[in-house]
Amino acid sequence: MLTDRLAPVFDEPGCATNRAKTDAQRKAGCKPKGPAPGAAAGGCAFDGAKISLQPIVDAAHIVHGPIACEGNNWDNRHSASSGSDLYRRGLTTDLTELDVIQGSEKKLWKAIRQAIEKFDPPAVFVYQTCVPALTGDDIRAVCAAATERHGRPVIPVEAPGFVGTKNLGNRLAGETLLEHVIGTREPETTTPTDICLIAEFNIVGDLWQITPLFEALGIRLLSCISGDARYNEVTYAHRARASMVVCSQAMVNVGRKLQERWGIPYFEGSFNGVRATSEALRTFARLLVEQGAPADLIDRTEALIAEKEAEVRRRFEPFRETLAGKKVLLYTGGNKSWAVVSTLQDMGMEVIGTSVRKSTNHGKDRARDLLGEEQKLLGAVPNAEMYRILREGEADIMLSGGRSQFVALNARRPWLDTNQERHHPYAGYEGFLVLAERLALTLDAPVWDLVNGHAPWEEGYTP
Structure with missing residues (x-):
């Protein structure tokens, strides 16, 4: 039963929040708030599972559900590949009303066969979505039969959107790997490193x-x-x-x-x-x-x-004057809530607040240690408050995901993407310098003086 597989994920001993619970609270599980109806992109367990496993670039990834499930999920995270581009193919069973009435296991079987015959992948991941989960499709049985028939792993990913949030889907994807993938083969050689x-x-x-x-x-x-x-x-x-x-x-x-x-x-x-x-x-x-x-x-x-x-200190010098002392509002999630704080502080910038709404207790502790003030750890910030902070000059720039960009742009303040929609790598020593360059270019862009100055028909305008 899906509910039996969900319970261990809710009770995660590696999570500091779970360790702090009483036995009764731990037995009850996390019971996270589910996604809001209509939150088609970025909010459900299916989305979390798909983006966690799709970067396995040579596998075929089949979404078993209506075409909108794959359409809303496709290419919303820019995971790059040094080889195969099979992972970027939008493979779906495209369920219709007729499939809901008559069942869609045969359609899934044919989709798996077609993917294997056309692409010859080493494995196939099949993602269960809300509709076939509600109608009772047994994708485990279909995948097991397909594995035996085609002689390669066909792996069920049981994370229909209605079971919980994107983060729950991430962990269900991890459970899928632990159950079906990790430990199934041995490397040709091993080393001590x-x-x-x-x-x-x-x-x-x-x-x-x-x-x-x-x-x-x-x-x-x-x-x-x-x-x-x-x-x-x-x-x-x-x-x-x-x-x-x-x-x-x-x-x-x-x-x-x-x-x-x-x-x-x-x-x-x-x-x-x-x-x-x-x-x-x-x-x-x-x-x-x-x-x-x-x-x-x-x-x-x-x-x-x-x-x-x-080397980083030497190459960072051209950006130091532009960035030093600038105030940043950081509205992101996960490990970036504290890791990007450390990055910005290394650049001499001041973080006036960082969102920790998607962080573990470990991440919150790291952010608290870096910022030194509890009030700088933010939960969900309403758009109106975010707009006020930027418009009144409490922050010189906002770093966030694409969903928040229009708040900054409406406030006529600089904004830079730090989430998965971005187009530049920010990891490591080289990524630090790339981020510094992007910050400097954004802050120095002439558009900010133009949009915050007088229009040509207003008094005080100077060409």
Whole structure:
């Protein structure tokens, strides 16, 4: 039963909030507020599961549901690939009213067969949506039969939108990998420095800013879940020597269960900013040495960090004057709630507030330590209040996702995208410099003087 599989996800021992509950509260589960009716994009469990698994680039991803489910979800996260583009194909069973009446398991069976015959993927993920879940389609049985028939994994992703929020869908995707994928194959070789990244989705190439650092240290990225991943690489994530959960709100359950089942130590970290990147590299080096890697890895890591931080300081100088002292309103979620704070502070900017509405307790504690004031940790900020903060000059710029951009633009204040819709990578040392450049260009854009000055027909206008 789907409800039986949901209960363990609600009761997550790796979550500090759950650990603080009483036994009765823990047994009851999280019971998160469900998505609002009509929230077609970005709000449901299906969406969370799809964006978590779709970056496995060589697999076929079939959405079993009405075409709008795939249409509203397609390409809303810019996860980049260094190879196959199969993951970008919008594959769906396109259920109609007739399918609701007569059932759609046969249609799903034919869709799986067509995807395998046309694309020959190593695996197929089948995403259950609200309609077939309500009508009772047994996608587990269909996927099991298709696996036997076609000789390759056909994996059911049971995360219909009505069961909860996008974050719940992220964790259900992690449970899917743990149940059907991770541990099903063995790598050809292993090394003492094999690592796994969890909840790193290679947004516009973020991962590629980090992999050169690993290569310089002789650390092998054995498996990434799931940015720029190949299916086979995910299957042997259980042979990593250490793992890092990049967005703990999304997949802390994967990190915890890798540790419980295979003894792989994990930590929560980030590659946003100089300090966070250096800390992540140090932690990886320490964990790997504890697991048997050469002891000089720690010294080599410190040498690389010193070299990269010195280079960043030198290349950052052209932006320092523009950015120093500028006030920022940060309205984002997950690990970015604290990691981007660290990044902006490294640039000499002042964060007047950061949203922690999607952060774990660990993330809130990190943000609190960085900002030093409880009142700077924000929940959901109404658009009217956000507009007032910007219009009255309490913040010089807002960093957020695309949904909030029009508040800033209506207030005629600079805005920069920090979420998945962006077009530039901000991870690692190189990403820090890219973000600094984008901030400087945005703040210095001549449009702000024009839109906040006098119109040609007003008194005081000067051409």
